[in-house]
Amino acid sequence: MPLKEKIIQHYDEISPYYRDLWGIHIHHGYWKTGLETKDEAQEQLIDCLISHAQIQRCATILDVGCGLGGTAIYLHKKIGAHVTGVTISPRQIEIANELAQSRGADVRLMLMDAESLTLGGSFDVVLSVEAISHLNHKADCFHSMARLLKAGGKLVIADWFRSHAASPKEEFEFLRPVERAMLVPKLESPSVYMKYVTAAGLNVIKFEDLSTNVQKTWDLATDLIKNPTLWKLAAALGPDFLVFLDGFRAMKAAYKSKALVYGLLIGQKK
Numbered sequence: 001m002p003l004k005e006k007i008i009q010h011y012d013e014i015s016p017y018y019r020d021l022w023g024i025h026i027h028h029g030y031w032k033t034g035l036e037t038k039d040e041a042q043e044q045l046i047d048c049l050i051s052h053a054q055i056q057r058c059a060t061i062l063d064v065g066c067g068l069g070g071t072a073i074y075l076h077k078k079i080g081a082h083v084t085g086v087t088i089s090p091r092q093i094e095i096a097n098e099l100a101q102s103r104g105a106d107v108r109l110m111l112m113d114a115e116s117l118t119l120g121g122s123f124d125v126v127l128s129v130e131a132i133s134h135l136n137h138k139a140d141c142f143h144s145m146a147r148l149l150k151a152g153g154k155l156v157i158a159d160w161f162r163s164h165a166a167s168p169k170e171e172f173e174f175l176r177p178v179e180r181a182m183l184v185p186k187l188e189s190p191s192v193y194m195k196y197v198t199a200a201g202l203n204v205i206k207f208e209d210l211s212t213n214v215q216k217t218w219d220l221a222t223d224l225i226k227n228p229t230l231w232k233l234a235a236a237l238g239p240d241f242l243v244f245l246d247g248f249r250a251m252k253a254a255y256k257s258k259a260l261v262y263g264l265l266i267g268q269k270k
Contacts, residue, residue, distance in 0.1 A: 004088070004113075007134055007183050010244070011089035013237060015068060021224060024070035024099055027129045027158070028214040028262060038220055045158070045214070046074050049127065052208060053156045053266050055079065059124040062086070062148055064114050064141070065131020069096030073105040084119065086112035117144040125149075127156045132193075133184050139196050146200035146269060155202055155267040158210070162187040166259040174254040181247020190263050202267035211255060211262045218252035 001009075018026050022038075029041025030048050049055070058080045063072050066085025069092075075081040085107060087093060096109045112118065114128075115137045126145045135141055145155055160182075162175055175187050194204045224230070225245050233241065254260035 003134075003136060003183060003185060006240070008088055008090075010183060010240075011087075012091040014233070014241070015089060015091045015095055017229070017233060019068055019095060019099075021227060021229065024068050024073070026067045026070070028217040029220075030210065030213045031216050032213070034216065038217075041216070042070075043074060045129075045210075046071055046078070048210070048213075049129075049156055049158060049264065050075075050079065052206060052264055053125065053154050055081070055125055055154070055156075058082065060084075060122075061125045061127055062119070062123045062145075064117070064126060064128040064145060065134075066092075066096060066109060068092055069099050069105075069107065069109050071127070071129060072096075072107045072109060073100055073103055076105045076107050077103075083107045084123075085109040086114065086117070086119075088113050114141050115144075117141070117148065119148060121148075122150045123148055123153060125154050125156060129158045130160065132157060133159050133161075133182075133187065136185050138188075138193075139199065142196040142200040146202050146267075149202075149269040151269055153269045154205075155197065155265075155269075157193065157265040157267075159193070159263065159265070160184070160187060161193070161261040161263050162189050163259050163261045164189050164191065170257055170259040174250070174257045174259040177250035178247060178254050178260060181243050181250055187260070190261070190265065193265055197265065197267040200267075202269055204265070205268050206264070206266040208264040209261055210264055211258075211260075214262045215252075215255045218248060218255065221248045222252055224248075 025042035030045035060082045063085040072083040072085040
C-alpha cells in the first residue's frame with residue numbers, strides 16, 4: 001500500500017482513540033517547568049509558535065495537517081484568528097468539525113491533500129505542526145504554502161528533523177525505527193527544509209531547536225501504551241499498529257540520542 005494511503009487509513013482508524021486517550025491536540029507538548037499537565041504543555045507549544053512568529057490577533061491562518069482541529073480551535077479562541085484547517089483524513093475532519101461546533105469555534109475545516117493545496121485566497125500565516133515530515137513531495141507542498149501567503153506573510157513549521165550531527169550508525173539505530181513506525185518517508189535535516197523554504201521564494205527568518213522542552217511528551221506516551229484499550233485495538237488492527245505503538249519507545253530513544261530534533265522553522269514571504 002502506498003505511504004499516503006497508509007497515512008489516511010492510520011488516522012481514519014485511530015483518530016477516535018487519539019481523541020479519547022490523548023486529547024484534541026495530537027502534537028507534542030512544550031514544558032517550561034516540567035510540572036505542567038499534558039494539555040497545558042500542548043497549549044504552551046501553540047503559544048510558543050504564536051510568540052516566535054509574532055502572530056497577530058485576528059490573523060488569517062491556514063493550518064496544514066490540522067488533525068482533530070485542536071490547534072485551529074485554540075488559535076480562534078486565544079487570539080481571535082480566522083482559521084482554515086486541512087487534513088487528508090475524512091474521519092479527522094468529521095471529528096474536528098464536531099469538536100469545533102461543540103466548543104463554539106468559528107473555524108473552517110476541510111478535507112484536502114497537503115501536497116495539492118487547491119484553496120483560493122491568501123493568508124497572513126500558514127502553519128503546519130508535525131505534518132510536513134509525512135510527505136513524499138515536500139517541495140511541492142512548500143511552493144503551495146508560499147503561494148497562499150500574503151506579501152509579508154509567515155510560514156510556521158514545527159516538525160521532526162534529523163540532526164545535522166547524526167552519524168550513519170545513529171540514523172540506522174534511532175531514526176529508521178521512527179520513520180517506519182510514524183509513517184515518515186525520510187527524516188530530513190533543518191537545512192533541507194530551509195532549502196525548500198528559499199526555493200519557494202521565502203526568506204528563512206528563524207530556526208529554534210525545541211527538543212529539550214518537548215521530550216517529556218514521549219515519557220507520557222510510553223506510559224499511555226500500558227493502557228489495555230490500546231492493546232485490544234492493536235489486536236484488531238494488526239501488525240502495522242503494533243509497529244506504531246513500538247514507535248513510542250523509538251521516539252523517546254531517538255530524542256535521547258540527539259539524532260532526532262524537534263524544531264521550529266519560520267519563513268517570510270518577500
